[in-house]
Amino acid sequence: MKKIYLDNAATTQVREGVICKMQEALSNFYGNPSSTHSFGRSAKTGIESARKTIAKYMNAHPSEIVFTSGGTEADNMILRCAVRDLDVQTIITSRIEHHAVTHTVEELEEKQNVRVHYVNLDEYGSPDLAHLEQLLKNDDSKKLVSLMHINNEIGNKLDIDKVSAMCRENDALFHSDTVQSIGHFAWDMQQTPVDFMAAAAHKFHGPKGVGFAYIKKNSGLKPMISGGAQERGNRAGTESYHNIVGLEEAFVNAYDNLEEEQAYVVGLKKHFVHTLQKEIPGVEFNGHSGDLDKSTYTLVNMRLPVDEQKALMLLFHLDMQGVACSQGSACQSGSNKGSHVLNEILNVEELKKPSLRFSFSKYNTKEELDYAIRVLKEFAAQ
Known part of the structure; x- marks a missing residue:
């Protein structure tokens, strides 16, 4: 059959070169990246190299890349911490976001008293940007817009440059779930100044269980997970070195080709x-x-x-x-x-x-x- x-x-499917890179990491670079001896330093160097590589391809700063367990964690971290640390009082989103966003927003509305507005959708499921602008202008509170770049079910593509500009004009933060687009579309964070983004390696021929959050420099977000100073203090927990270098290899292959x-x-x-x-x-x-x-x-x-x-x-x-x-x-x-x-x-x-x-x-x-x-x-x- x-x-x-x-x-x-x-x-x-994971690329063959990614598997080879991860096997090498598992075999030869097993030190804890937080250890100060040579084994640990080698792993730490590999992680920082991966961070710099991703940042270079996205025209971002290395400090803006925070490795996570995937897109769901990245979305949760951004939304929850924006409310906690940045005093976000209003979230503007749509009803067809990934559940990593919709369920998190619903919980923030219920438990943190966050005001939630849903952008109207046209018959094809695309956000009504005129309605978005109206929602932005009619709310004077600290706002965050969360709209995905590529819808994971129907594939609709958001005009992310236009939404980014609208958010800047109305003093709103902008988060986009870009799990279906990173690795498939080119990014220049200086040209499209989104505040927060999410990525997952397994969507572009990398391993499962690893991704990253793009968090704009000096955003003010604090860690969601406590217990260590890993990820430059942004996410506690021993880094998954083999997964991170696998992500890097998949990312480089995606953009070089x-x-x-x-x-x-x-x-x-x-x-x-x-x-x-x-x-x-x-x-x-x-x-x-x-x-x-x-x-x-x-x-x-x-x-x-x-x-x-x-x-x-x-x-x-x-x-x-x-x-x-x-x-x-x-x-x-x-x-x-x-x-x-x-x-x-x-x-x-x-x-x-x-x-x-x-x-x-x-x-x-x-x-x-x-x-x-x-x-x-x-x-x-x-």
Whole structure:
């Protein structure tokens, strides 16, 4: 049976060079980075080198990169500490953010009495920037805007430069969950002065369990985790050296090969969208995911024209045919509530039809996409 992996928005295959780098680290650099002897110093040097490398590619300062266990921790750290340390009283966000943001904001509203405003969404799930500007201008409290750059389910792309400018004009802090975009889009933090960002290595062919928070220099944030002076005093706990150098290797590979790999994956998405429309009449795309100008090139969220009863077997059928994709984000696959993103933008009849997220990487081929579409077409015709 064929085995085809089309769930790269959930996690990606680790590059071979990353595995080699991590094996070397585990074998030869096992000292505690906080130790003062040569074993510890070697590990510490590697961590600081990784920090400088990432900062250089992003045109940021090394002190602005704080290594974490991943994007969820980075989002939590930023939002919770902004309320605690920066006296943020109002958070402006949307209802289709990643749960790392929405659940944290809900808790801050309930337990810390933070005022929360939700930006209106258009029919495709994109934030209404006119409404955002209105919310910014009509609130004189200390504000933080939290809007993701790339939506992890429908792929919509935020005009992050425009939002950044609006926040500066209205004296608001700006946090963006960039887990689906770091490693896939170029960044220049001097040109797009976002205050806070989050990244996860496993979204760009690195290891799971490691990521980083971008925290603008002199922000005033204090550690969320206490118990040591690691990460230049920003996050206590012994650093995971092998994961950090794995992240660095994946990050460098992603950006050194960005144009070539981006062009390749763009070609995959174009082929997938065109072939779907040709082979399965009535197929529809959720959000802007069928539009390369308004969505990321890495994923498509499509709706298959089959009835509600038949839809119950779709994901199982695909898995039995060796096709791995997602019916929503992987983070909510154990939930029976369905996608909170699709619940916001689809009507009752549209929600009855099965929606699937297919996400691509450099390791996929057009032949694999054709096979997946053939499996979908056969299922719809049964």
